[in-house]
Amino acid sequence: MTDGARVATRPGVASREAATHCPYCALQCGMTLRETGGRVEVLPRQFPTNRGGLCQKGWTAAELLDHPERLTTPLVRDPATDEQRPASWAEALDRIAAGIRTVQTGHGRDAVAVFGGGGLTNEKAYALGKFARVALRTRHIDYNGRWCMSSAAAAGIRAFGVDRGLPFPLADLGRAETLLLVGANPAETMPPLLRHLADQRERGGRLIVIDPRVTATARQADLHLQPLPGTDLAVANALLHIALTEGWLDRDYVADRTTGFDAVRRTVAGYWPAEVERLSGVPMADLEATARALGTAGSAIILTARGAEQHAKGVDTVTAFVNLALALGLPGRPGSGYGCLTGQGNGQGGREHGQKADQLPGYRKIDDPAAREHVAGVWGVPADDLPGPGVPAYRLLDSLGTPDGPRALLVFGSNPVVSAPRAARIESRLRDLDLLVVADFLRSETAALADVVLPVAQWAEEDGTMTNLEGRVLRRRALREPPPGVRTDLAVLADLAARLDAPVDFPSEPRTVFTELRRASAGGPADYAGVTWERIDAETGVFWPCPDPDGPDTPRLFADRFPTPDGRARFHPVTHRPAAEEVCAEYPLHFTTGRVLAQYQSGTQTRRVSALRRAAPDAFVELHPDLAARLGIDDGEPVRVVSRRGELRAPARVSTTIRPDTVFAPFHWAGAARANSVTNDAVDPVSGMPEFKICAVRVERAEP
Ligand code: SF4
DSSP states (O other): TTOEEEEEEEEEEEEEEEEEOOSSTTOEEEEEEEEEEEEEEEEEOTTTTTTEEEEHHHGGGGGGGOOOTTTOOOOOEETTTTTEEEEHHHHHHHHHHHHHHHHHHOOOOHHHEEEOOSSSSSSHHHHHHHHIIIOOSSOOEEEGGTTTTTHHHHHHHHHHHSSOOOSOOGGGGGGEEEEESSOHHHHHOOGHHHHHHHHHHHHTTTTEEEEESTTTTTOOSSSSEEOTTTTTHHHHHHHHHHHHHOOOOOOHHHHEEEEEEEHHHHTTTTOOHHHHEEEEEHOOOHHHHHHHHHHOOOSSEEOOOHHHHSSSSSSHHHHHHHHHHHHHTTTTTTTTTEOOOBBBHHHHTTTTSSOSEEEEEEEETTTTTTHHHHHHHHTTGGGGGOOOOOOOHHHHHHHHSTSSSEEEEEESSHHHHHHSSHHHHHHHHHHHHHHEEEEESSTTTGGGGSSEEEEOOOGGGOOOEEEHHHHHEEEEESSSSSOOBBHHHHHHHHHHHHHHOSOOOOOOOHHHHHHHHHHHHHTTTOOOOOOOOHHHHHHTOOOOOOOTTTSSOOOOOSOOSSTTTTTTEEEOOOOOOOOSSOOOOOSSSEEEEEEETOOOTTTGGGOHHHHHHHHHOOOOOEHHHHHHHHHHTTTTTEEEEESSOOEEEEEEEEEEEEEEEEEEEEEEGGGGOGGTTSSSSOOOOOTOOTTTTTTEEEEEEOOO
């Protein structure tokens, strides 16, 4: 029986249950899986984040367990036909090991790269980082979390000295008198979170949303600011300008708990509300009302998400909101603070344990000699044998198959053919590789290009841990064994490491891997040393840092000090700059991307779930009625959105929910409807996060 599953018996019918969490987003809603007579049903489970709620994605998650398109045998590309064909595990793994050896012998260790995902468990993210550094000894590893949270992570580290998405439990939202959501649409991305917003409203709280679209969340707000995409930073600086002018600065907090405020004061002095109104389109009165709601509230929380982050100036944009929060004395105060809403299921844990290019487990830096010594000691290898930092995801993918780039790539839990910016270019880079390996449980668009596809277990078939958007470490519990022919990612890594004559063993049991992870993370910023599976069970999850199994965990950070050398948070002055690509006569419209309620990320999973396909069958292009009239486009008519990099085709959805100068498309679809054929590959210079949220396009009627 799998760890954690409980077998019960109904008269005549064998039944088993597992108390686990949803496979999708970072809310990690509690759910119980019940299998009766081979049929698996999802039951919502009370957990502090979802309070018994699930969205449609969670309700339908079990459909993929027995999906007809489920991969249950390895596939290898036949050189004679150039087609993928079924193969044995031995053949597939031999081919991978031989391919890696050939590439590394001819081109060096860094000629092999690894690409991970923010949905992998902590154990897998950790094992993947170790595999890259110890078995492959390549510096080239990064992951798709670079697309999602990396700008907020970088801004958090430079301001607070640590990156934990929410430095407080989600339930604190209900206690905030004023809640400001920036570029976040939880009503569609994580609906059960709205229960916390309802709490806040019931207590008389105000909700303010900043978003270029009238989203389902914005419709619930007391005040909605609808800026031009790419101007959030200026809006934040204007809010701070007003707060200072009105005398809402928390002087004692700034003096006692922060450094660097004077430079920020000088910078925001130039952000006159009237000028920011001209730049962003947000009326001065709304800027003033927002600043007042934040500056005069007894408690206030500012949350940012992808709308603020996915820009070539994403780190600075988040920093502008962090500056605002610090000036008002919010971080570390009960019911107040700044936080980032993490997106992917293990977006938080996935960025803590070594699958980032510059990082070792425990959120340690790979170029820190003490960190290298510690982690190498846990791994049983000399520190000098560990490679140095690699490059962020887009740079890595864009270098594949080029004279100076890797010639082989192993992909775990990611689908960059759909999710990468400027995706056609990345698709072509993947085709140029000598060896592409994809481990997945469905044949994603990236798997379809692979030389070897490995069928791996999915969430209800393996144990492990996830770390949710609050920094709370949770148990993922298996309901059943994987189907015949399917192996876990950990087993794949262990087998490959052995075939590559890795100097140390790679355990394949998740509990053993987690025990090793705890030791590797000990003493690091994300310290899991005191987190045990038993403790997670007993305490409804454990918040990191938790250095001591017998000591407390840390639901709230920053109460007394920040984890910086002097214990103070750091202001950084930031200034507005235009998007990397501005509109022009040929491309006169702004293009922005996002998600819809019934689909998730690249859609590999949710596009195959029947109820979700019915709810959101196809992509669309959202256009304002004024723009549609000017272009002569009717609702439902096929349109082309064209940028300098490519185009997408989808039906028009004419709606007043979008600005007349901006068009929107969701990014969950592939092929002609792939939004990332259009997006810009400009990246933030600090975080490496791409500018998914704005580029210049034109829109045309397309032939049906
Ligand atoms: S909100 Fe997120 S975690 Fe909860 S059910 Fe939906 S997708 Fe799953």
